[in-house]
Amino acid sequence: MRARQRGSAAVRAAAAGWPGRRRRLADADLSRADRILRTVLLVGTAVPALVLLFITAEMVLSALPALIYAGGDFFTHQLFTFGNLYATGQSVAHGVRAPLGASYGAAPFIIGTIASSAVALVIAVPVSVGAVLALVELVPRPVQPALSVFLELLAGIPSVAYGFWGVLYFGPAMAQHLYPVLTRLGVVLPFMRGPVGAGEGLLTTGFILAVMIIPIIASTTRELVRTVPALAREGALALGMTRYETLRAVTLPYIRSGILAASILGWARAIGETMAVLMISGDLLNTLPANIYSPFSSIAATIVDLLDSALTDPTGMAVHALAAIGVVLLVISLASNLVGRLLIRRVALGALPVGRGI
C-alpha cells in the first residue's frame, strides 16, 4: 500500500514535469549562500522591470487630465498652447479645467518626431549597410578592425556637439549648396519642393540623426554579416558566382530581417533624441511642416523647451500636457524596441538553418 502510494506520487510528479523537482531543489537543497544569491539575482532582475512600470504608470497618471481635456483633438489639432496663465477665467473641456485658451494639440510634434526619424532612417540604412558590406568585402581583413573603430567613435560623440555643428555649419552649408539642387526632385516628390529655408529643419535634422544612428545600424549589420556561415557563401562561389552575386544571393537574404531589426533600434534612438533636435529643428510650434526643409519640433525637444514655462502654470495642466506628449513618445519608443527585439530574435533563430536539421 505504501509502495503504491509512493509510486503514484512519483507518477504524479513525472506527469507534472519538472516543477516538483525544481521546488525541492530550490527550497531544501540550496545552501544559505545559494539562497542569498538567488534573492539578489531576483531583485536585480526585478529592478529594471519595476522602474519601467513605475515610470510608465507615473507618466500616464500625470498625462490623464490633459488627455481628457484635449480628447481626440490631442492627436489631430495643431495648436499647442498653455493658455493665458495670468487670466482669471478658465477654459473647461470634458469636465477638466485649464488656463484660459489652453489647447493641447500634439499633431505637429508627433508628426515632426516621426518624420525626422523617418528621414534619418532613409538616409542611415543604405549608408550603414553599404558601408559595412564595403568594409567586409573590399577592405583587407587586417585593416577592418581599424576602420570599425571609427564607427564606435562616431557613437561616442555627444549629441550637443552634433547639434552645435549642425546648426552653425552643416545646416547653413546644406541649405546653400545641396538643398537647392534637391528641390529639382520636387517634380516627382512634392515634399522635396522649396523653399529650402536657412538650414534648420526636417532634412538637416534627419541628416544629423542619421549620423547618430549609423553606428547602431552599422555595428548590428556588421555582427549580422559575421553570422553568415562561410559554408553558405562558399556554396555560391563554388557555383561560379561572383562575390557580388554571392552577396545578393546569400549574404543579403541572410541579414535582411536583421537589418530591419537594427533599423528599428536606430529608429527608437532617433525618436528619443532631444538636444540635437532641439538645436537643429528650428523649433517651430503649432504648424505642420510644409516640406522636407521646414522647421518643425519633436516631442522630446518640445518637452525640454517648454518645461520651464509649464512649471509656472498654477493649474498644473501645462505639466500634464507635457506628460501627455511624453507618453506618446514612450509608447512609440517602447513599441519600436519591442518589435525590434522580436525581429532580432527571429533572425537569430533564422540564421542557423544552413546545415541544420541533420
Added chain:
Amino acid sequence: MIAGVNRFLVPRFPAVNERARTVEAVAAGVSAAGASALARTARAGTGVAVDGLRVRFGAREVVHGVTVGFHAHRVTALIGPTGCGKTTVLRALNRLHDGRPGVHISGSVRIGDEEVYDPRADVRDLRRRIGMLFQRPNPFPLSIRENIALAARIHGLWSRQDAAERTEAILREVGLWEAVRDRLGQAPFLLSGGQQQLLCLARALAVEPDVLLLDEPTSSLDPGTTARIEELISALRDKMTIIIVTHNLQQARRVADEVCLLLDGEVVEQAPADRFFQAPADERSRAYVDGRVG
C-alpha cells in the same frame, strides 16, 4: 612503384612546372592500357590532372606535392585519415582557397586541357565546370526554385522561359520532385538534411559541370538518402568526372572505380578500386584498409 603509377596516369604540364612533356610523350612511354585510359581522358577533355600540388596555410604546409590524375567518366575515391588534406586538395581543384588570407598554392591543376591556376583563367567558368557538394548541405536562403535556377540563369544556361521546366527535370533526376513540387516557393530550410543535400546536388547539376567534387557528401545522411546519392553518382559517371572524399571504405568499394589514398598530405597509392582493396601495393595502404591507420 607509386611513382610509376602516377607517371602513366598523369600528364605533365610544361607551362607550369617546366618539365616539358606533352600528353603524347607520356602516353608513348607507358603501357597500352595506360595510354588508352589517358587518351580517353584527353579526348573527353574533362579529366583532372593534379601535378606537384602544394598547399600552405601560413607557415604550415598541409599538402606536400600531390600528383594524381582523375579520369573522365570514372569515380575516384579520395580517402585518408582525418586531417590528411583531402578537403584541402579538393578545394584547390576549384580554387576555393582563392582570396583566403595566408593560403599559398603551387603546382598545377588541369581540367581537360586548361590550367586552373593560369592567371588568365576564367575562374567563374572553371567553377561552373567543377561542381561541388559539401559535407553539410548549404542551400541558399532563397526559395527552393531559386536555389536551383539562380546559378544556371547567372551563367546564361537557363532562360526565364524554360527555367520552370528544367527545374522540374533536375529535381526529378535527383529524386526530390515529389517532395518539393508543392513548395517550390518556400525556403529550403524546412527540408530534411538529406533533402537539403539532394537540393544542393541538383543545384550543382543545374550548371552542367564536367567535374563533380563530393566532400563526404553522405557523412551526415540517413542510409536511404546515402543510397540515393550513391546511385546518382554511378549514373552521373557517364556525364562527368567524379571525385568523392569519403571515410567510409564500404562506400568507396561501392561507388569508386579508382581509389587514391592520401596520408599526411602525400599520395600513397592510386589504383583501380578492385586492386586497391584486394592487393594494395603499398604497406601503408594495407594498414589503412585494415583499419590500422587513421
